[in-house]
Amino acid sequence: MVLKNALARVNFALRNGTLRSIVEQDIHRNITFAATLRHLDTKFGELLRKRTPIIASTKVKCLGEESLNRPVVSEFRERVKERFRPHPSSRIIILLPCSARKPYSMSRSHIMFRNAIRKAGSSIFSMLSELIVTSPLSLVPRELENIHPARFYDIPVAGSWSEKEIEITSNLLSNVLSRYQEDSIIINHLHGSGYEDIIERVREKSSVEVIDTSYKAPPTSHQSLQELSEALVNTKERFSLNQTEKVISNTKKIQAIADFQYGPETGKRIFHGKIKLKGRYPRSPQIFRDDKHIATMHASTGYLSLFPAYTEEISKISLNKLDFGADYVSGSNIYAPGCLKADTHILPEDEIFVLYENDVIATARALVSGEDMNKMTSGKVAEIKKKKR
Numbered sequence: 001m002v003l004k005n006a007l008a009r010v011n012f013a014l015r016n017g018t019l020r021s022i023v024e025q026d027i028h029r030n031i032t033f034a035a036t037l038r039h040l041d042t043k044f045g046e047l048l049r050k051r052t053p054i055i056a057s058t059k060v061k062c063l064g065e066e067s068l069n070r071p072v073v074s075e076f077r078e079r080v081k082e083r084f085r086p087h088p089s090s091r092i093i094i095l096l097p098c099s100a101r102k103p104y105s106m107s108r109s110h111i112m113f114r115n116a117i118r119k120a121g122s123s124i125f126s127m128l129s130e131l132i133v134t135s136p137l138s139l140v141p142r143e144l145e146n147i148h149p150a151r152f153y154d155i156p157v158a159g160s161w162s163e164k165e166i167e168i169t170s171n172l173l174s175n176v177l178s179r180y181q182e183d184s185i186i187i188n189h190l191h192g193s194g195y196e197d198i199i200e201r202v203r204e205k206s207s208v209e210v211i212d213t214s215y216k217a218p219p220t221s222h223q224s225l226q227e228l229s230e231a232l233v234n235t236k237e238r239f240s241l242n243q244t245e246k247v248i249s250n251t252k253k254i255q256a257i258a259d260f261q262y263g264p265e266t267g268k269r270i271f272h273g274k275i276k277l278k279g280r281y282p283r284s285p286q287i288f289r290d291d292k293h294i295a296t297m298h299a300s301t302g303y304l305s306l307f308p309a310y311t312e313e314i315s316k317i318s319l320n321k322l323d324f325g326a327d328y329v330s331g332s333n334i335y336a337p338g339c340l341k342a343d344t345h346i347l348p349e350d351e352i353f354v355l356y357e358n359d360v361i362a363t364a365r366a367l368v369s370g371e372d373m374n375k376m377t378s379g380k381v382a383e384i385k386k387k388k389r
Contacts, residue, residue: 017058020070024063034066041069049074051369053349055261057300060153065162067136072149075347077138077172083259084141085267086180087252090129091239092232093177093186093208097195097219098134102152103145109220113189116225120232125249127239131176133190133198135161138169139176143256147302161194170201177206185235186210189228191219211235251275254287254297254304261303261351263319270294270306270313304351308388311353311360319345320352322364322373322382327356332384334364336376346370352382362387 013019027034040048052071060072067073094117099107105114117124130142140150161169177186188199191214203210213227254275255267270289277285277297287295287304294310297303315321323340334354346352346366354362364382366373373381 017053017056018061020072021059021061024061024066024070027066028063037066041066045069045071045074049078050344050371051348053347054079054148055301055303055347055349055351056148056152058148058152060149062136062153062155065136065164067155068164068168070136073136073153076149077168079260080139080141080144081172081175083264084144084176084179084256085259085264086129086176087255088181089126090180091127091184092124092235093129093131093180093184094228095173095186095188095190095199096130096132097190097192098132098140100154100157102150102154104132104140105142105145112220112225113228116228117232119229120236124232124236127236129180131173133169133173133195135165135169138165138172141176141256143253144260146253147257147260151302159192159194161197166194166197166201170198170205173198174202174205177202177208180208182208184208185238187228187231187235188212189214189219189224191215191217191224250277254295257297257302257304258314261320262314263317263345266314266318269317270310305385306351306363308353308360308363308386311363315353315355315358315360318353319343320350320366320370322346322352322354322366322370324354324356324361327359327361329354329362329384329387333380334382334384336373336379336381339373339376339381342370342373342381344370344374346373351385354382354384360388 009022010019013022023037027037049071052075054072054075096113098104099109101107104110132140132142134140135155137150137153144150186208188210190199199210211231213231214224217223251271254271258267258271259265273290276288278288279285281299284299285297286293287297294307296305298305320343322342325338325340347369348366350366352364352366353360354364363385365385366382368381
């Protein structure tokens with residue numbers, strides 16, 4: 001009966017995508033489990049990362065330092081490092097703490113931060129970039145707070161950071177900050193010993209000016225919020241209006257999600273001109289460009305689906321292509337014998353572009369990783385979403 005219940009628990013977790021969560025829960029009760037997971041992450045972490053979906057809607061319950069090696073967490077950090085590109089108009093960078101409620105912008109603390117930012121004037125948002133410093137994801141740009149796993153993770157807050165967390169987070173933060181323009185200014189609105197250690201290491205690696213606004217008191221205190229507003233007012237005066245490009249926040253958000261999902265520079269390539277969203281949560285917003293419906297943002301995951309007719313604009317630079325052996329896909333599935341070559345960045349559940357001689361003929365949902373697509377000789381590798389008419 002015990003074995004039957006254990007197997008039922010595992011099967012349920014497999015169906016719901018929560019197996020890693022129950023494994024991390026169990027290792028705190030068994031030393032052997034902990035050693036096994038540590039060995040698995042060390043020896044096979046890269047293999048698991050390339051075969052674990054990042055497009056999902058399951059809760060990511062992180063219990064301890066072992067969550068730093070969780071495949072979906074590692075993949076998120078890697079994509080932020082390799083694919084996140086700050087908008088050229090972003091000249092003021094605000095570092096903010098995370099919150100228990102997700103997405104962060106719905107939390108009480110971040111609403112207070114946003115109100116303090118507004119006191120600097122509406123024009124500040126065009127030159128602003130908000131980065132949330134957290135663990136185990138390390139860094140979440142505001143534009144990516146609604147996607148998985150950023151919107152779905154949860155971790156017990158103890159107020160302390162381990163050396164490994166500090167090292168990983170400071171390295172990623174330094175890498176991301178290096179992508180901003182040299183005359184950008186960092187406003188550090190973090191408070192606490194762990195955050196201080198992270199910022200100290202960032203200062204050592206970067207020559208960008210850092211202004212502390214929450215050094216003496218917690219970030220949500222009246223004093224810190226007042227210092228934040230004043231710092232923004234003073235900083236804004238350093239940049240003239242012609243130095244920054246006015247851009248709507250929704251456009252920056254969609255472009256960042258596209259870069260994260262399809263590859264660097266794809267966002268600005270397809271989401272340009274007049275971008276408008278129609279529909280609100282819990283419905284999935286429809287995205288229009290110059291009054292033409294080009295994509296959908298799924299409320300359940302935060303990710304995008306593009307119409308095949310518009311994927312041609314980014315297919316050459318995207319990292320989710322599958323070269324097919326015919327100019328038409330019959331039926332609703334793609335099988336291994338018809339696949340010529342797949343991008344190795346493809347993960348299960350990713351939206352992929354099916355190409356024939358460099359022309360997109362359909363979009364599909366990957367069932368296996370790109371590496372496995374290149375190795376398989378039989379079996380189903382993807383399901384068709386939309387065919388190009």
